[in-house]
Amino acid sequence: METVSPLEKALRALALTLVVVFFMFPIVWIFLMSFQTNETILRIPPTVIFEPTLSNYTALITGKLTTAAGTLDIAFMKNLANSVFLSVTSVALSLVLGVPAAYAFARHKFRGSEDIAFTLLSFRFAPPLLVLLPLTQYFQWMGLANTYIGLIWVYQLICLPLILWIVRGYFEDISADVEYAYRIAGHSWFATFRKIALPLAGPGIAAAGLLAFIFAWNNFIFALVLASADKQPVTVGALAFVTSSGIQYGQIAAAIVLSVTPTLALALYAQRYLVEGLSLGAVKG
Incomplete structure (x- = not known):
């Protein structure tokens, strides 16, 4: 067994500490900014010693933003609720549609299957600005502009291809012999899919759903053009x-903390499934 010298252990610990500090510093700094006023944030040189305030969070929760030009009404909590609703609904719909489709592409090879799968994946490759103008015109013609249904529909361009291709790989890594033996026992295709394929690919499906949720949560351009302020x-x-009297850095930092919290909590809760899902199929043979 190879022994590690104390110097090597110290160097490894130092390197790990530097990596953690490098990646965690922006998060910690934004968290500290959320408890500061604009005057404290813009102080030169900056300092970590300050009198904390909850005014930034109070402004977000109450919807009253006080600036030099007066008091502005903001709908941050409404926007936060919209993000939760749109992301959860979009991912749920994508899982309902994408998981069976991924299983079909993995188990049933037919003429043109690869072309169809690649076409669906190409929706993820296309930049949003490429499809934004025709989508806007179609949505206005169909009456879907500025509706939750329209946004959930367009969010499928983000979630569905991602779930389809990731989950398809997990189904392909599962031995088909297990399902074949279950089918021989007299069970239907749907029962085999529900009782054999889904449990075995569960961690992969959870990982794909979490990644799709993060991408949907971070979407900006579709909602900016296709929805009004209340949606x-x-x-x-x-x-x-970003107001006429300046940029409210403290409120922005508090908004970042509040908006990151749901995705962070979900990632921590699903950490075990995420690790299992991302490692599923890493070793074949």
Whole structure:
């Protein structure tokens, strides 16, 4: 067994500490900014010693933003609720549609299947600005502009291809012999899919769903153009903090903390499934 010298251990610990500090510093600094006023944030040189205040969070929760030009009404909590509703609904719909489709592409090879799968994936490659103008015109013609249904529909361009291709790989890594043996016992295709394939690919499905949720949560351009203020998510609602009297850095930092909290809590809760899902299929043979 190879022994590690004390010097090597110290160097490894130092390197790990530097990496953690490098990646965690922006998060910690934004968290500290959320408890400071604009005057404290813009102080030169900056300092970590300050008198904390909850005014930034109070402004977000009450919807009253006090600036040099007066008091502005903001709908940050409404935007936050919109983000939760749009992301959860979009991912749920994508899982309902994408998981069976991924299983079909993985188990049933037919003529043109690869072309169809690649076409669906190409929706993820296309930049949003490429499809934004025709989508806007179609939505206005169909009456879907500025509606939750329209936003959830367009969010499928983000979530569905991602879930389809990721979950398809997990189904392909599962041995088909297990399902075949279950089918021989007299069970239907749907029962095999529900009782065998889904449990075995569960961690992969959870990982794909979490990644799709993060991408949907961070979407900006679709909601900016296709929705009005009362239906916009938090990524667009944050523009309200850029006012005529200046940029409200404290409120922006508090908004970042509040908007990151749901995705962070979900990632921590699903951490075990995420690790299992991302490692599923890493070793074949």
